[in-house]
Amino acid sequence: MLSSDKPILQVQDLQVEFHTDSGVVQAVNRVSFDLYPGETLGIVGESGSGKSVTNLTMMGLTPQPPGKVVGGSVMYDGQELLSLNQKQWQQVRGKKIAMIFQDPMTALNPFLTVEEQLVEVTILHMGLNRTEASQHAVDLLRRVGIPGAEKRIRDYPHQFSGGMRQRVMIAMAISCQPDILIADEPTTALDVTIQAQILELMKSMQEEFGTAIIFITHDLGVVANICDRVMVMYAGRKVELSTTMNIFRQPRHPYTVGLLNSAPRWDQGEDDLQAIDGQPPDLLDLPPGCAFHPRCPFVEDDCLQEIPELVSLDREMPHQHACLRDITTVKEDV
């Protein structure tokens, strides 16, 4: 679980803007968090909440233009990532920080064999020769549970099923034993049964290599299954960060409460599902004050005036949230 080690990644006040034709979007607005070795941090939020942009920025992959990192810092292992040049980034990507993408159908190159796509990483970062890299690739495929790995390695991505392709992606991501693995909704495009298998696989890989995982998702079931801590994002801001246990037991931001209420649970009937009122915010035209106030059941006048600062509660576990109300006292009425 949460170790007392130094964080392996420290994100401080990260600010990313997108300059579009209709205006400037604050995609990521002063987001800070730490990632500790071996832990799994979930990042939860709606589409457009800034979770994917946050993570692309940590890989130096925000499309620029229109994206622009305006401020903040991303420290990895004593190194400021945001000031790296192209060459230095290449030493980090795939080697220290690797990424798994949402849709395994499109994330693998259809024109190259799986082998070619696996070996190019290890030849590049681990200095293996072709034969060693091939052998290593077969081992990896076996480890991620692809039957007949020696033969399948010569196949092209279209000859694999979706779940198998995601296994290939995972094999590719862990091939250089990175310190950090960023998984951007890796199970969203898969069948539920396959989802469970992929999550199990990621857990076992994490145990084996001690990789820290950032898990982007909007599926709270997945969060409960795999994450040690959760960061909730809304309209580019961090609105709550705590341990998974705390988030589920005692959420302190109304948005988190809304997310929890809108997720199906085994101990509640379908009728108890409550959608969050209203629409996700228009990032070009954010509401004044707390961006969530138009949809918030606890809204009062000051919510429209003031952007809530993050409040840190230091109980047995650090818990941060950005809300002017203390909703734990009124929660039962909802």
Added chain:
Amino acid sequence: MQVLTFLLKRFGWMIVTVWIVFTVSFFLMRQIPGGPFNGERVLSEAVRARLEARYNLDAPISEQYFTHLWNTVQLDFGPSFKMQDFTVNEVLAQGFPVSAALGILGMVFAISIGMTSGIVSAVRRNSAYDYSFMLLATLGIAIPNFVLAALLIVVFVFNLQMFPAAGWGDISQIILPAFCLGAPFAGYIARLTRTGMLEVLGNDYIRTAYAKGLSPRTVVLKHGLRGALLPVVSYLGPAIAGILTGSLVLERIFVIPGMGSHFIEAAIQRDYTLAMGALLTYTVLLFVMNTLVDLAYSIIDPRVQLE
């Protein structure tokens, strides 16, 4: 195995196509007014009859058709009506390599110039390179090759005196015509490569490639180029047909003893056998090229199945 069946099938279709082309052009040509022996000098009946008998033109048309077909099957196109003392096979054997050299060099120009500028334009999108290459590409497509040829002759032959104006046999004599021949196709290929590359570079797997730590160069050339090649490869079939017709004109301008001049003159002078020989050669050539294009397509894209 799959490739073999594919090639056999294609070969079968080629035979059918060649036969249809043969039949249609055989009868069409004889429908056109005038014959090989109509000239300014009016021949006496006796001479004409002897000539027609010599070339088997007095036989019933069906007999002529089958004789000619049988000879063609044996790859014997018969004697040329106009270029006496030469068989059509000899004329083709002399002209074809010349046209082929010109066409291949034109294609090499088109592919190398077109793909390079297309890739650069896509990677440096909206840069000065992009705009100037695309402007040149549009010009290349818009300017007819005989106009381009005239311009190049003025500049490179008369002003700079770098190349000879016409003729055949020397490397320096092939550069200008091959360039004129390739220019419009270079333009098309540049635009196709740019569009294809831009589309491919927006794909998820390109982001994956960057996330692996590959250099931009590797990403573009290894992960991007194959996908970007597909539209170019599909275009090569029609492009080769265009190169063939384009070279008819350019061979005239640069006085190149290729097949083009024979083809045109044979048709004008009703040299039945020579026109037929040239036509069938072009048919086979186009068929072979299109088959090669399909093969290349399946090699580049493993998802494509040969049928």
